[in-house]
Amino acid sequence: MTLRVAVVGSGPAGSSAAEILAKAGIETYLFERKLDNAKPCGGAIPLCMVSEFDLPPQIIDRQVRKMKMISPSNREVDINLIKEDEYIGMCRREVLDGFLRDRAASLGANLINATVHKLDIPTNNTDPYTIHYVDHSEGGATGIAKTLKVDAIIGADGANSRIAKEIDAGDYNYAIAFQERIRLPEDKMAYYNNLAEMYVGDDVSTDFYAWVFPKYDHVAVGTGTMQVNKASIKQLQAGIRARAARKLAGGQIIKVEAHPIPEHP
Ligand SMILES: Cc1cc2nc3c(=O)[nH]c(=O)nc-3n(C[C@H](O)[C@H](O)[C@H](O)COP(=O)(O)OP(=O)(O)OC[C@H]3O[C@@H](n4cnc5c(N)ncnc54)[C@H](O)[C@@H]3O)c2cc1C
CATH class of the missing domain: 3.50.50.60 (FAD/NAD(P)-binding domain)
Structure with a gap:
């Protein structure tokens, strides 16, 4: 059988x-x-996932080669991928x-x-x-x-x-993620053409990071935190919106997503 x-x-x-x-x-x-x-996860995938999951190119909205890490005091560190064939894949989870x-x-x-x-x-x-x-x-x-x-x-x-x-598998941890998809005016979107941003600081997440990741024709702006802090998720989202406000000015929210996401077993 x-x-x-x-x-x-x-x-x-x-x-x-x-x-x-x-x-x-x-x-x-x-x-x-x-x-x-x-x-509502960031949807950034490492290059190794493309080959491991045998993903065709159309699954990846953008091949980003610049990443900006932004500190709590807004100091910026630029990470540039210098090899032509390396990139961070930006996907929409749907x-x-x-x-x-x-x-x-x-x-x-x-x-x-x-x-x-x-x-x-x-x-x-x-x-x-x-x-x-x-x-x-x-x-x-x-x-x-x-x-x-x-x-x-x-x-x-x-x-x-x-x-x-x-099956009574017991307790396990999870994170909560919140993300807004925002369509930006053309000049603002151009800034994110080949760039993803990660923000850290207690205003955007006490135990994770917040992001502005470019997707097909919009940016995904989101944050996450572990389940113990889930009551603060909207406040943290307001934090990332405030930190990135200048770059997101004139944007239109096209989708709002919030969901628990499994963490390590
Ligand atoms: C804030 C945050 C940001 C993240 N950003 C990234 C990132 O940028 N890149 C990355 O690679 N990973 C990221 N992750 C991790 C990634 O989101 C998870 O690892 C991934 O979603 C786990 O996949 P999964 O298939 O285990 O579960 P899920 O993606 O949660 O899928 C579970 C599925 O089960 C279905 N389901 C649930 N219950 C039932 C039921 N009773 N019957 C039928 N169907 C059911 C749901 O509808 C869902 O489709 C992030 C996580 C967090 C918390």
């Missing part, structure tokens, strides 16, 4: 796992509750995640637009797991309750993981 594996969550972790499973001929089910999900998910599906993973809410865990080594989920693929407001039996489950459902709770 073919091994049946469910992967819950189709962020980069889940879709990559599903792709590997599908390629190996395993009957793979990839669950994602929100197909247009966009994580594009990256969508690509990885679709690739897993095209290689044979069964993509299910559904929220997994409960597991029945077998009491022996031979019985399958039963996954209880609400299928959203029909588009209705409430969805349709369904079940699926599988031999193994990979929980890749991010911070607040339902799978981690169901």
Whole structure:
């Protein structure tokens, strides 16, 4: 009998796992509750990820070769990549995640637009797991309750993981991220053409950094902090908006995103 594996969550972790499973001929089910999900993470990817994840060039909005690190007192350190073939890739997470998910599906993973809410865990080594989920693929407001039996489950459902709770995996840390996508006037956008900025200081994050990263036709301005400080996230976002105010003047907010993001297990 073919091994049946469910992967819950189709962020980069889940879709990559599903792709590997599908390629190996395993009957793979990839669950994602929100197909247009966009994580408010900075979306900057190191060069090694491009080859490791075999990403085509169209996934990368901009190849940035200048990074400005800005201190609490606004001292600036410029980091310039001097080798022609080196860059920091700037992605939109909705594009990256969508690509990885679709690739897993095209290689044979069964993509299910559904929220997994409960597991029945077998009491022996031979019985399958039963996954209880609400299928959203029909588009209705409430969805349709369904079940699926599988031999193994990979929980890749991010911070607040339902799978981690169901298997009693214990506490783990997460960060909260907040990001505004801002369309800038042409002259202001030109400044960020080949430049990403990272800001540090307690006004923008007590334990992380804040960023202005250029995307396809706008900039992403955001910050993050660990869960203990999550009540201050809007204040920290106001901090980065204030620090970068001159460069963002005249910008129009086109999207606001906030979400918990898993930290180290
Ligand atoms: C402030 C901040 C900035 C960051 N910036 C960067 C950066 O610039 N570059 C970088 O490479 N990394 C960055 N990261 C890290 C990066 O965001 C995470 O490592 C990454 O998102 C983790 O991917 P994942 O697939 O494990 O989880 P996630 O991306 O969280 O994906 C989980 C998926 O599971 C789905 N899901 C959840 N529950 C269910 C359920 N019950 N049923 C079905 N589906 C479900 C969700 O909809 C989601 O699509 C940043 C993190 C933070 C906190």
